[in-house]
Amino acid sequence: MSTTATQAFAGAGAAEDNRTAEQRVEGAMSAFARGFGATVAMNMESCIHCGMCADACHFYIATEEAKYTPIWKAEMFKRAFRRESGAFAPFFKILGLKKKVTLEDLEEWQELLFDSCNLCGRCSLICPMGLEVAELIEIGRRGMYEAGLAPKELVDRAAQQAETGVPEAVEKPYADLLKEIGEKHGVDIVLDKGKADIMVCAPRSDLNRNPSSVAAMVKVLNKLGANYTFRSDAIVAENYGYYAGSNGLQKTIAKRVVDQAKKVGASLVLVPECGHAYYSLRWQAAELMGETLPFKVRHVTEYFAEQVAAGKLKLNKVDGLPTAFHDPCQLVRKGGVMDAPRTLMSELGVNLKEMYNHQGYSFCCAGGGGMNDIERSRPLRLKAQEMKLREVDDTGAKRFLTSCSDCRVAFDDAGEHFNWDKKTESLVELVADNIKE
Amino acid sequence: MTLLEFARGPMLHFALLVFVFGVIWRLVSVALLGFRKHYSEERNSNDKALMVGTATCGLRSWPHKEFIGRTAFGEAVGYGYHIGLFTIVLLGAPHVIFWQNLFGFSAPWWPTLPGGLITVVSVLTVVLMLIATIRRAMHPPLRQISNFDDYFTLAILYAIMLSGLWAVLGGPGRYEFILAAHIISFNLLLIWFPFGKLMHAFYIFPARFVNGYLHAKKGAAT
Numbered sequence: 203m204s205t206t207a208t209q210a211f212a213g214a215g216a217a218e219d220n221r222t223a224e225q226r227v228e229g230a231m232s233a234f235a236r237g238f239g240a241t242v243a244m245n246m247e248s249c250i251h252c253g254m255c256a257d258a259c260h261f262y263i264a265t266e267e268a269k270y271t272p273i274w275k276a277e278m279f280k281r282a283f284r285r286e287s288g289a290f291a292p293f294f295k296i297l298g299l300k301k302k303v304t305l306e307d308l309e310e311w312q313e314l315l316f317d318s319c320n321l322c323g324r325c326s327l328i329c330p331m332g333l334e335v336a337e338l339i340e341i342g343r344r345g346m347y348e349a350g351l352a353p354k355e356l357v358d359r360a361a362q363q364a365e366t367g368v369p370e371a372v373e374k375p376y377a378d379l380l381k382e383i384g385e386k387h388g389v390d391i392v393l394d395k396g397k398a399d400i401m402v403c404a405p406r407s408d409l410n411r412n413p414s415s416v417a418a419m420v421k422v423l424n425k426l427g428a429n430y431t432f433r434s435d436a437i438v439a440e441n442y443g444y445y446a447g448s449n450g451l452q453k454t455i456a457k458r459v460v461d462q463a464k465k466v467g468a469s470l471v472l473v474p475e476c477g478h479a480y481y482s483l484r485w486q487a488a489e490l491m492g493e494t495l496p497f498k499v500r501h502v503t504e505y506f507a508e509q510v511a512a513g514k515l516k517l518n519k520v521d522g523l524p525t526a527f528h529d530p531c532q533l534v535r536k537g538g539v540m541d542a543p544r545t546l547m548s549e550l551g552v553n554l555k556e557m558y559n560h561q562g563y564s565f566c567c568a569g570g571g572g573m574n575d576i577e578r579s580r581p582l583r584l585k586a587q588e589m590k591l592r593e594v595d596d597t598g599a600k601r602f603l604t605s606c607s608d609c610r611v612a613f614d615d616a617g618e619h620f621n622w623d624k625k626t627e628s629l630v631e632l633v634a635d636n637i638k639e
Numbered sequence: 640m641t642l643l644e645f646a647r648g649p650m651l652h653f654a655l656l657v658f659v660f661g662v663i664w665r666l667v668s669v670a671l672l673g674f675r676k677h678y679s680e681e682r683n684s685n686d687k688a689l690m691v692g693t694a695t696c697g698l699r700s701w702p703h704k705e706f707i708g709r710t711a712f713g714e715a716v717g718y719g720y721h722i723g724l725f726t727i728v729l730l731g732a733p734h735v736i737f738w739q740n741l742f743g744f745s746a747p748w749w750p751t752l753p754g755g756l757i758t759v760v761s762v763l764t765v766v767l768m769l770i771a772t773i774r775r776a777m778h779p780p781l782r783q784i785s786n787f788d789d790y791f792t793l794a795i796l797y798a799i800m801l802s803g804l805w806a807v808l809g810g811p812g813r814y815e816f817i818l819a820a821h822i823i824s825f826n827l828l829l830i831w832f833p834f835g836k837l838m839h840a841f842y843i844f845p846a847r848f849v850n851g852y853l854h855a856k857k858g859a860a861t
């Protein structure tokens with residue numbers, strides 16, 4: 203790998219990281235080993251090197267470059283495991299069958315672990331051994347963070363979000379932004395109520411780019427007469443700690459949401475249209491905190507679908523425009539929200555044209571896992587997206603929906619680049635626009 | 640002691656010891672790491688997750704339709720040489736006798752296939768293994784991820800297959816010597832088994848089960 207790539211990567215304050223190379227690798231490996239239980243170790247141990255995972259990954263499929271083979275992205279950690287802590291570690295060490303992993307190796311692997319993986323989980327479904335390939339990559343990222351080798355873009359955002367609750371420098375506090383959105387779109391947004399059944403968050407990317415989606419969610423909540431509130435101290439739904447691979451920052455960021463939810467006595471935290479926010483709060487927050495959370499976590503589509511099923515939310519039928527839906531990976535494939543979006547679409551009478559790869563098997567938007575934020579990965583991302591846009595076109599759809607703001611950011615960027623004739627719309631907005639009075 | 644006696648005697652016993660204890664240790668060392676407690680509210684009950692985990696053990700043997708277009712060839716070859724290997728080892732007359740002697744039982748009901756048929760299967764299996772090896776060396780992702788273990792394991796299997804065929808087809812050389820080579824290669828396979836990828840035979844179902852189970856708890860795709 204070229205030095206420029208390596209330099210570009212010098213993340214997590216690598217420049218001022220004054221530990222020795224040895225100590226940094228050590229840090230990476232012990233953080234990695236912490237992620238270990240029997241299940242992860244089994245994943246480490248059982249790869250048969252069949253290469254099939256490459257055939258699941260959009261980055262390999264789009265480029266046919268061998269280095270994008272999913273299990274190869276975890277190679278350094280797999281190697282270190284076999285050499286340092288596997289069942290026959292001394293054997294591999296003495297015979298020199300597994301080379302020692304060096305800081306240079308890890309530097310070289312930054313690109314593979316962060317710049318060319320969305321943590322989308324598709325590779326985990328193809329593996330004939332049943333390995334959780336994507337989880338190995340995710341744990342590898344956590345090791346990289348500890349070695350000071352996570353990309354700066356992600357680390358800076360994560361650190362800032364952990365400290366201030368907002369992942370970027372903002373001119374206006376998000377609470378003010380939220381109020382403005384309410385005024386502009388004519389919806390009453392409940393903010394900082396002392397007690398509420400439901401605490402709601404908003405995706406940072408929607409606050410900035412698609413405020414109408416935030417307004418739409420609120421409109422439906424108001425219509426349902428839900429007892430909800432946003433909290434100034436925990437508006438942002440995303441968790442940049444998850445992207446950056448930092449257990450510590452991810453936990454701090456999650457704790458902010460958890461604390462606010464506890465404070466208002468919420469029995470439900472509603473995650474807006476953001477896949478990663480859902481996965482990290484729904485499936486990782488409690489694990490990081492080591493406690494069962496005193497509230498349920500639901501995605502907004504899940505909650506709305508429940509209301510539809512309970513007869514509390516009635517929707518008008520929309521036009522017959524052929525429509526494709528992109529399943530956000532963290533929400534559907536990995537998060538398990540399989541049916542809710544389709545329940546809503548069928549209630550809306552959407553003329554759904556499924557892509558060949560859909561629901562659990564859909565291709566990622568290619569922007570997930572922090573890749574939207576890593577500018578230098580854009581050329582690779584676009585290659586994968588070209589494929590995805592074609593798949594959407596192949597359905598003959600005229601309307602294109604999804605339920606993740608991060609996916610929309612990715613599609614918008616690709617759409618602009620390729621002069622795509624479709625706009626990526628929010629499913630929640632479609633719901634909000636078609637409430638039966 | 641002749642070479643053949645050595646191969647059938649002390650070496651085989653040593654190899655069996657390494658195999659049994661090695662396999663047990665490799666499995667136990669993983670299990671010792673412990674299974675973590677999970678705190679997230681699960682989507683599906685434990686019973687359902689157990690069911691899905693069990694189902695995944697079988698279902699993952701067939702690729703999802705979304706993948707089959709890209710993986711069919713590799714999988715067909717893989718199925719081919721596995722079926723070949725199992726047929727030879729479990730239905731070839733000399734092997735059936737060997738297993739009975741090894742485990743000390745007599746099983747007149749154990750079916751065998753005619754030697755000629757086994758020879759044909761053996762040749763086909765070698766051809767499929769050749770294809771797998773060539774793919775490993777040529778197909779970019781396979782080439783990228785392959786290491787010593789992959790080639791060494793294949794080399795041992797070739798040694799077994801070729802010496803076996805040599806003995807059956809009566810190639811040049813003394814029969815005892817060729818047979819000794821066959822058995823020594825088999826012993827090597829046993830010795831290497833716990834250290835390398837051959838462990839997949841033991842890991843495959845636990846790995847599929849665990850991941851199917853954990854995914855089912857979340858309601859995620861399996």
Ligand code: HEM
Binds near residue numbers: 721837840
């Ligand atoms: C429970 C029994 C077993 C199962 C379910 C199983 C399954 C698999 C699978 C899924 C693969 C990957 C296939 C591919 O590359 O397309 C594989 C590869 C392989 N298996 Fe097995 N296996 C079993 C037992 C064995 C045994 C007993 C041996 C040999 C003595 C063996 C030898 C191999 C070899 C050598 C490869 C890799 C070939 C290569 O280099 O590509 N397997 N096995």
Ligand code: HEM
Binds near residue numbers: 803825
């Ligand atoms: C090309 C495929 C193979 C052929 C044609 C073949 C053929 C033979 C023959 C002719 C014998 C001699 C039996 C005797 O004279 O006592 C033998 C023995 C044996 N074979 Fe194979 N074999 C093949 C593959 C394998 C494989 C894949 C294994 C195990 C993985 C295996 C394990 C053994 C063992 C352990 C014996 C020793 C039996 C004894 O101690 O007499 N063979 N084989």
Ligand code: SF4
Binds near residue numbers: 258260318325326
């Ligand atoms: S998680 Fe997705 S992006 Fe990452 S290696 Fe697997 S298939 Fe590729």
Ligand code: SF4
Binds near residue numbers: 254255273329333335
């Ligand atoms: S598909 Fe699974 S077994 Fe095959 S190379 Fe990838 S991780 Fe290893």
